[in-house]
Amino acid sequence: MLLADAYPAWSWNPVTDLQQMWAFPFMVNAFRAGTVVAVAAAVIGWFMVLRRQSFAGHTLAAVGFPGAAGATLIGVSATYGYFAFCLTAALVIAAIPRAGRDAGGGESALTGTIQAFLLACGFLFSALYKGLLGGVTSLLFGSFLGITTTQVWVLLAVAAAVLAVLAAIGRPLLFASVDPDVAAGRGVPVRLLSTVFLILLGAAAAEASQITGTLLVFALLVMPAATAQTLTARPALSLALSVLIALAVTWLGLITAYYSPYPIGFYVTTFAFAAYVLARLGRLAASRRPRLVSSRVPAGGPA
Amino acid sequence: MTTTVLAAPGWAAAFSHPFFQHALLAGTAIAAAAGLTGYFLVLRAQVFTGDALSHVAFTGALAALALGYDMRLGLFAATVVVALLLGTLGSRGRVDDVAIGNVFSWILGLGVFFLTLYTTSRSAGNGGAGVNVLFGSIFGLSGAQAVTAALVAAGICAAVLAIARPLLFASVDEAVAAARGVPVRLLGFAFLAVVGACAAEATQAVGSLLILGLLAAPAGAAQRLTDRPYHALALSAALAVAEMWTGLGLSYAVPSMPPSFGILAAATAVYAATFATGFRRRSTVPAV
Numbered sequence: 001m002l003l004a005d006a007y008p009a010w011s012w013n014p015v016t017d018l019q020q021m022w023a024f025p026f027m028v029n030a031f032r033a034g035t036v037v038a039v040a041a042a043v044i045g046w047f048m049v050l051r052r053q054s055f056a057g058h059t060l061a062a063v064g065f066p067g068a069a070g071a072t073l074i075g076v077s078a079t080y081g082y083f084a085f086c087l088t089a090a091l092v093i094a095a096i097p098r099a100g101r102d103a104g105g106g107e108s109a110l111t112g113t114i115q116a117f118l119l120a121c122g123f124l125f126s127a128l129y130k131g132l133l134g135g136v137t138s139l140l141f142g143s144f145l146g147i148t149t150t151q152v153w154v155l156l157a158v159a160a161a162v163l164a165v166l167a168a169i170g171r172p173l174l175f176a177s178v179d180p181d182v183a184a185g186r187g188v189p190v191r192l193l194s195t196v197f198l199i200l201l202g203a204a205a206a207e208a209s210q211i212t213g214t215l216l217v218f219a220l221l222v223m224p225a226a227t228a229q230t231l232t233a234r235p236a237l238s239l240a241l242s243v244l245i246a247l248a249v250t251w252l253g254l255i256t257a258y259y260s261p262y263p264i265g266f267y268v269t270t271f272a273f274a275a276y277v278l279a280r281l282g283r284l285a286a287s288r289r290p291r292l293v294s295s296r297v298p299a300g301g302p303a
Numbered sequence: 304m305t306t307t308v309l310a311a312p313g314w315a316a317a318f319s320h321p322f323f324q325h326a327l328l329a330g331t332a333i334a335a336a337a338g339l340t341g342y343f344l345v346l347r348a349q350v351f352t353g354d355a356l357s358h359v360a361f362t363g364a365l366a367a368l369a370l371g372y373d374m375r376l377g378l379f380a381a382t383v384v385v386a387l388l389l390g391t392l393g394s395r396g397r398v399d400d401v402a403i404g405n406v407f408s409w410i411l412g413l414g415v416f417f418l419t420l421y422t423t424s425r426s427a428g429n430g431g432a433g434v435n436v437l438f439g440s441i442f443g444l445s446g447a448q449a450v451t452a453a454l455v456a457a458g459i460c461a462a463v464l465a466i467a468r469p470l471l472f473a474s475v476d477e478a479v480a481a482a483r484g485v486p487v488r489l490l491g492f493a494f495l496a497v498v499g500a501c502a503a504e505a506t507q508a509v510g511s512l513l514i515l516g517l518l519a520a521p522a523g524a525a526q527r528l529t530d531r532p533y534h535a536l537a538l539s540a541a542l543a544v545a546e547m548w549t550g551l552g553l554s555y556a557v558p559s560m561p562p563s564f565g566i567l568a569a570a571t572a573v574y575a576a577t578f579a580t581g582f583r584r585r586s587t588v589p590a591v
Contacts (some may be wrong), residue, residue, distance in 0.1 A: 109523030116516025120567035269412025
């Protein structure tokens with residue numbers, strides 16, 4: 001929005017376009033940060049979709065807003081606020097007993113109340129701060145402008161830590177996600193894995209909040225993963241596909257946002273949703289074709 | 304558009320302000336509607352659907368504002384249409400979480416687009432429109448708006464009560480209800496439409512981001528307090544209304560506190576209290 005008076009022209013020559021765009025340090029940082037966030041969000045989101053924890057994921061993403069608003073109010077970096085609130089909320093949600101795979105009404109009521117209350121806190125903080133109203137909008141809907149090199153390093157460090165932990169617990173987590181009862185019977189610590197996963201989800205949400213805004217993090221978490229799981233049932237392949245889709249929509253979103261007056265959140269969600277719709281349509285067309293796909297097993301239920 | 308309130312001594316003064324009367328009238332009706340709808344939402348484990356519809360309300364309102372229509376038109380059109388659409392994505396009028404997540408993320412992205420369109424194309428005074436839609440401005444309602452909101456909310460209450468009996472049956476045991484000739488699928492759709500209307504309605508009071516609290520907290524608390532469905536239904540509505548009044552009063556007494564926060568804080572406190580007092584844990588009906 002800050003560029004409203006001088007939009008660069010799109011030249012149809014990708015090389016010069018990229019050179020021109022990357023001449024600005026803030027765009028280079030935006031691409032670095034976007035790449036880190038997209039990879040982390042796609043991998044974590046893939047497990048989130050598999051585990052059917054969309055609501056928890058959305059709540060963790062939303063609580064970044066009071067974190068950032070509170071941090072601004074007391075005068076510290078918003079990054080601390082994001083991580084403090086997202087990780088705390090992850091621990092609180094992990095403490096809610098989970099009856100079975102489908103979160104029952106009582107548990108989701110609790111999750112929803114936590115989410116709404118924390119968003120209200122965020123509103124209170126920003127009302128007390130009396131800052132620019134535009135600040136609220138950019139916290140909620142994201143801004144790729146003004147990402148510092150230090151921030152990129154912090155994002156990279158956290159993403160590396162998250163992915164390392166995930167790599168360590170990946171196999172048992174996959175087992176526990178696909179069939180918690182059998183996994184528990186075989187001695188896999190299902191409960192502990194679930195808590196660790198929620199913490200990782202919180203960290204990934206806090207990361208992505210800083211680029212896409214707290215309301216649109218969920219788009220990066222759920223959409224690439226859902227698209228990939230619609231396309232293929234093989235875990236490794238769909239995980240890779242999820243990362244690729246997340247990277248593609250983030251980069252496309254950054255490029256189009258650079259050349260137009262509308263915010264990046266709109267483009268990222270639109271591209272990701274287009275990919276999802278295409279995947280669903282493709283699958284529908286494939287399943288209409290007789291006999292060819294009868295052996296295919298649906299990925300993670302009705303994705 | 305939250306009116307700055309002078310902390311007047313005594314509560315009699317509060318009721319003499321027109322804005323407070325309007326807020327009380329609209330707020331009471333909206334809270335009752337949210338309490339009734341929220342009970343079934345929690346019972347049917349469809350809280351996430353309510354969450355999604357509240358975000359759709361944001362986009363609907365902003366789209367109407369950007370295109371120059373009455374905000375309420377956009378609110379109701381968007382939420383009811385998307386609610387029915389979500390119904391078609393799942394089986395029997397129940398919706399798959401991942402599909403909901405995808406749809407509402409994109410709709411929210413669309414909302415950002417309309418927000419930008421609205422704030423850049425119209426006069427500069429619109430900067431707060433997005434924030435008002437997101438977080439509500441109940442003290443900014445005019446007399447006519449308050450009466451309309453109260454009438455619509457009363458209509459939502461009537462609709463919920465009209466389908467309460469078969470809906471309860473269908474929610475508790477869908478298979479048996481279907482076998483007994485209850486139109487389960489139709490009820491699912493009707494209920495989703497009511498939730499959509501309720502989300503649109505509540506946006507005017509607490510804002511689209513905070514509706515979820517008004518839907519989930521009183522209902523969750525009521526379910527923890529009693530096992531009997533009709534008692535819980537009534538209790539949920541009563542709690543919601545009481546929390547709305549508390550929130551309005553709090554925000555009147557402490558002018559720097561936005562009314563939405565007061566309402567949500569009261570709702571969360573009541574819900575937390577049901578946990579603290581150690582009422583027996585009741586397993587809710589699982590979603591089948």
